[in-house]
Amino acid sequence: MATPPIEQAGYVIHDGFLEPEACRETLAAVEEYRSTTDLPEIHREARGRALRYSVIDGRQIRDGLPDIWDLYTGPVQDLMSELAGEAMFPLDNIRAGVNVNIMPPAKSEYRWHYDRTPVTALLYLNEVEGGETELYPGLRVLLSEQRRARTQRLLDRVVTLPPVRSMRARKVVVSPKAGRLVAMAGNRCWHSVGGVEGRHDRINVILAYDREGATFAAEEGLDSYLYTTDSTAHQDPNYLR
Ligand SMILES: O=C(O)CCC(=O)C(=O)O
Ligand SMILES: [Fe+2]
Structure with missing residues (x-):
């Protein structure tokens, strides 16, 4: 059987x-939603690039942006299953499953990270200056067991060291463009978003999928880090202690 594209x-x-x-x-539906709902401005310092953005989470989308919810559970799910070569499902964790990221110019950026899921789609709704997504596809050496979190953290450090990084992966830079979708192996592809320039907010939809019934060990800490302004106990909530 041929290797699936992702x-x-x-x-x-x-x-x-x-x-x-x-x-x-x-975009008009997102603007309408923003006019009625206060969204948190998340700001978390991180090495290299901070996380600085606003977000509409998956529960808010399910309840207030039905067209985006329908994309998540319909055509994007189908495309991602096809590209992954196996059936992919919306996450049981609805809040994390589908998000609208809003990044105003001048101050926004999105830190370097891996996603928790094996496949993620980024769907850009507009074109802006700057705000490129930067990817290192396949950079991570991913261990299978969550209980090996400490070893995973160490491995993750090592592969991102510039000389190791450039041996293992090539950097891909993607400019936001209306209607463009990027599908990636989110938990293996190291990625971030550079500063947004110009006058317009960068707005895109992040849609995450996993195998049926899959769970993620560091769920709770990561959710409050990404979707609330609470100060979180862990320096990096992607890892369990
Ligand atoms: O907006 C992007 O291009 C990437 C955002 C992202 O990586 C995320 O929300 O996990
Ligand atoms: Fe991501």
């Missing part, structure tokens, strides 16, 4: 996944 290259860029008209309608 396995092969670690990522796939699919332009024109959403038509311009659908992007405009979705």
Whole structure:
């Protein structure tokens, strides 16, 4: 059997996944939602690049942005299953499953990280200056057992050291463009977003999938780090202690 596209290259860029008209309608729905709901501004310092953004989480999307929810549980799920070569499902953790990231110019950026899930889609709704997604596909050496968290953390440090990094992976830079979808092996592809320039907020949808019934050990700490302004106990909530 042929290797599934996401396995092969670690990522796939699919332009024109959403038509311009659908992007405009979705953006208008996001703007309408923002006008009625106070969204937290999350700011977490991190090495190299901070996490600085606003977010509409998956529960808010399910209850207030039905068209985005339908994309998550319909066409994007189908595409991701096809690209992964096996059936992929929305997360049981609805809050983390689908997000709208909002990044105003000048101050926003998104720290270097891996996602918790084997496949993630980034769907850009608009074109902005700057705000490129930077990816190192397949950089991570991923251990299978969550209880090996300490070893995983150490391995993650080692592979991101510049000389090791450049041996293992090539950096890919993706510019936001309306309707463009990037599919990646989120838990193996090291990625971040650079500073947004110009006058417009960068707005995209992040859609995460996993195998049926999968769970993530560091769920709770990571959720409050990503979706609330609470100060979290761990320096890096991606890892259990
Ligand atoms: O907006 C992007 O390009 C990436 C965002 C991201 O990596 C995330 O929300 O996990
Ligand atoms: Fe991510």
